[in-house]
Amino acid sequence: MRRSAPFLLGPLWLAAACQGPGREAEILESPIPELTAGQSGTALTCSKVLTMDAENRVLNPGMIVLRENRIVYVGAPIEVPTGYEQVDFPELWAAPGMIDLHSHIQATGWWDTNDMVFPLNADLRVRPALDPWEPRIPVANAAGVTTLFGIPGSGTSISGFGTLYKTKTAGGYEGMVLKDPGGMKSAFNFNPQRGGGDVGNTWAGLTWNVEQLNDRVAARVDEGGTGDWQLENLEAVHRGELPVLIHCASAEGVAGVVRTWKCRYDTTCVVSHGSWDGHLAARFAAENGVPVNHGPRVLNFDSMIREEKIQGGAQAYVDAGVPLFSLNTDAPVMPQEELFLQGSMSARLGAEPYQMLQALTIHPAQSFLIGERVGSLEVGKDADVLITTGDPLDPRTRVEVVFIDGRIQYTRRDGAQLY
């Protein structure tokens, strides 16, 4: 399905939609569970549902049923047990909430994202700086971004551990956190190459620094760890339990990340940025099965000199066969609410629109070990649903309603549209 284009192939959607009711008709019992006392639920019927599931189902029309904080049914519209609130959106689309794995808006302004005393900070966490009432969060939510990986900046080569959180407002830390630590942030070239008088001013020094610490952890990880509390989370990275997102750019940066974090340590790693001519190393990343999380720059001007064209990064990475390709904003480098626009621009530069939708939803979730919770509209997953006036990649589309964990977080009102 990688190269298929459901958006352009209407009849295929129709076929997918027709399959649903045919199967369901034979089942006497409703696939939608009854509500028990005290539970609440909502059944949403939309003209089109982009499930983003493994079969790439698009339902015309479709129904999503939410019970408490989970999705309990996705399919053709059917009769709903009593107690569920039924809402019909005959003109609107539904899609899963979008996910950005490279975001720094958890802290106020630009402060508190870069602690740069030591070059390696394996026990720093963004949690102490995470402000649930940060005003950029509700704006992101209004643009359909429902899950963020809030991370430290790239000032040091092991920058610390980030938090995966929902863009819920006013619930405090406990109300918004999806997973903490959600994963590690590392930074390879450019920003972390320090002029602070310590080792790491060069690419060689930086790699030596990173590998010296990681070798120590890797050597002990099978024997129960180092016993050093400051390395507990890094040990979880080496056991594959926590993913690592690595800031890098240019071809040698992408290749270096793959060599160190995949070939040498075999971690669950995701290349982030991969900008400029990073796409020249796309095949190497693909061969080693390393996902790429591309952005905020999604094109390469450098290729104009050589090939007289602008090269879209997304298209290059996807064409090379990079698995689970995703997009980021590096917010606030790009405004967090413009995540969808990274997909639009990538499509403009030649990438497949449906794959760019995947890059905003299911791919970032799967590459970061939260594919069981978020990223698509499937039974059992978190009820994070966008109701839009059309294709989420189209800037003319408005986000009308955003559900997170089964509850409405945002409703657009005329004259009071947040984004």
Add this chain to the structure above:
Amino acid sequence: MRRFTLLTLSALLLSGALAAQDAPDPGGVGGAGLALKAAKILTAAWEGPQVVDNGVLLVRDGKIEAVGRARDIEIPSDYEVVDVGDRWLSPGMVELHCHEAGLGIFSFVNDINDTVYLSNPGMRASTAVKPGNHQLQMALAGGVTTVLFIPGSGSNIGGQGVLLKTAFDKYEEKLVRDPGSMKLAQWGNPESWTIGVEMAFENWNTRDTLRRGIAYAKRWQAFEAGEGPEPERNISYDVFRDLLSGEIAISTHTQLYQVVLMTLTMVAAELQLPVFLDHSTVGGWLTGGLAQELGVPAIVGPRSVDTTARGFINWARNKHEGMRGVAAGYQERGLDMIGFNTDSGIIPQEELLVQGAMGVRYGFDESAMQMVRGLTIVPARTARIDDRLGSLEVGKDADILISNGHPADPRTAIDIVFVNGRRAYDAERDGRRW
């Protein structure tokens, strides 16, 4: 405390001896007994009756000997009787965030902020105490009888505070306890004095220092229980022995919801150290329910409110809601240990009472004397000195305010202040200072 018991004892003996030579005050150590008769006595006991009408309070040797209704208490014939008429008695106030017992934070020498290293648990504010200084005389006139003089927030762990009476000229006489607390500044100042340090690193540094200190204190505990070798003495971490034994608590400069949350989840819940929230403003009150669950008191101030967005205060959590009383915020979330501070001289030390009054103005419920308690028994319990201070109860130090009305009312004037049973301030005798 272990290191100061002998010193304190000898100081008491010395002051007793000196007092004896100069005809000691009735009520003071070595003096005759003192009986105070008043229209109203606010006891501020943690539990039990808070108010006694037409009361009598007996003082002997600097301690409260009896307190109750006039008809229930027999005044011994050799006691000096002072009838204050319609005026009220209440306990001397306790300030847990004072920087004014030395030269003062706005003086040309900053003697409470050493900002070379981020962690300085061995530094003692007691070395900077300037007895008889002007600010403490003003504090006394404002009804503040005990202060916790603490290092500033220029470093992550600033050092040890010292608990002092505001009266008297000699350090030994002023001393209540040293160390009085360990000062921790979790965020919001230490980063101003160094490069590359932000919120996450300060949190790491705090955890790192506290874990080292806990490990040190546990080695001593093992040694004292006969289960380990004698550890090498390290004056940087000695204060952790007092923390682990529960004799003192950490006074924590902490503010913003997310930072206060780390004080509660990391220092109190994870590391199990005795701790209280200081300042705890700018959205900190949103953690009030958790603070109550963990038994962590909040001593709020110098800012009494979160205001709407305005420059620095844009960090507050009420960007669209208007002003929010900080103390009221904690109270609404069920916290029962709420006190007030001035961060003197950010707010002048003598205005501690106004800090409480402003809390009430912005919604803090005072119907059960919560404000008076927040200036007396709550801070005394918080600093773990409630066996000696914080309420008018038998056996406690006779630190007593005589005022012409409810001490929560800023229009009320404080006329006389007794400390250790001695008439330390008398507006009529000394001239009114505040």
